[in-house]
Amino acid sequence: MAKIGGRNTVFAWFVGLVSLAVVAGLVWLAAPMAPVVLAWTGQIVDSALDPRAAPPSAQPSPSPTVSVPPPAQNEAVGAPTACGDLYPRALWDQLKAADGTSLDESIEFPPSSVAGLPEALGAQVTIGCAWTDASGAATVTVADVDPSAVQTAQNVLPATGFVCTPLPDIPLTDGVRCDLPAGDQSAAETHVLRTGRWLAVVRTFPGPPFDQANAEARVWPSNSTGG
Template identity: 35%
Template sequence: MAGVGGRNAGFAWFVGVVSAAIVVTLLVLAVPMFPAASRWISEAAGVPQPTASAAATSAPVGCRDLYNEAAWAGLRWTEGAEMVASTDAPVSTAADLVAALEPQVLVTCTWTSGRGEISTTVATVPPDAGAIATAALPPLGFECAPEGDRVRCSRTEGDLLETIEAGGGQWVSTSQQAWHPTQYADGVAAAVWSRAG
């Protein structure tokens, strides 16, 4: 079959490759604009956008994220230590407060060892959860005090040390039964609120 006059296969291949390269380059340059374009389209359609703090609280969090290197090593190397991650509800004696606030659990980390058990839950809660906790927990034996932009309530009964912190839409609760690593609650709270900052 005779070729069509005026066409050159080599030139056609060259033009095709150059065109493909231009398209790929334009896509690579456009990728950083996809989030902004999506946000603009959502705003134009009237879809509400999350605030910076809401976006931070919804960021994925895992048990390993809650501990600095020293704390992680100390927990892991405790005799018989085992850790299970889940989305179980917070372990707390303040069952009515938990039911009222309905924390949306991001992760619950349960540690067991020869020394005892620790359960820590990170969750999202309504922005006024700190004020609600301050009003509801003292009658249950908790002592509450402001801790930066959040409130920390804690109680001790025998071998049980319980801490609940809430503020800025964040919730962290820890129940330590017999096993009390040094400054455990401080370290976990620092990790959680630094992620939200």
């Protein structure tokens, strides 16, 4: 193809100058973003060379645990008010479930062989339990008595065959235990008096079981003697 002299060279220079001007304008417009681009590029390069673990995601705070205090336990057992309070739970359940064993809680005074003993002691019965079955009977009585009842028992009961033993281990007070063994026609008796209370146990042998030590620990919860 024949070359037209001068026309292509001039046009090429013109196009080149326009392109250069456009590039220069773009560079001028992009100049303010240069620091941002450099910083972004630097972060990408830095992360590639030294990766760091992503910050841990926020974990929900555990709900505070509310500790429930254990139920308070009675440090001291109060005075018994019913027959069931005088017995260990296992023995009470055994007696209540036994075939042919009956309980009468309406007793007023223990059936002691000593006539007039409750009146002499100034007794006011608070608990009366009379157990009976085919083999015998057991009567357990708790009463409030006069302050002089301990001395009265020590004066009266030994004269009727009881063996009385003082209870000197009781601080700031006195007490006495009087026992009468079972005879051919009579029941065994135990009378314990202290701190204004009287525990009387009258039973034939054999007969319904009874735990003397546990009963005393319940009648006098703060200073039991055993027996």
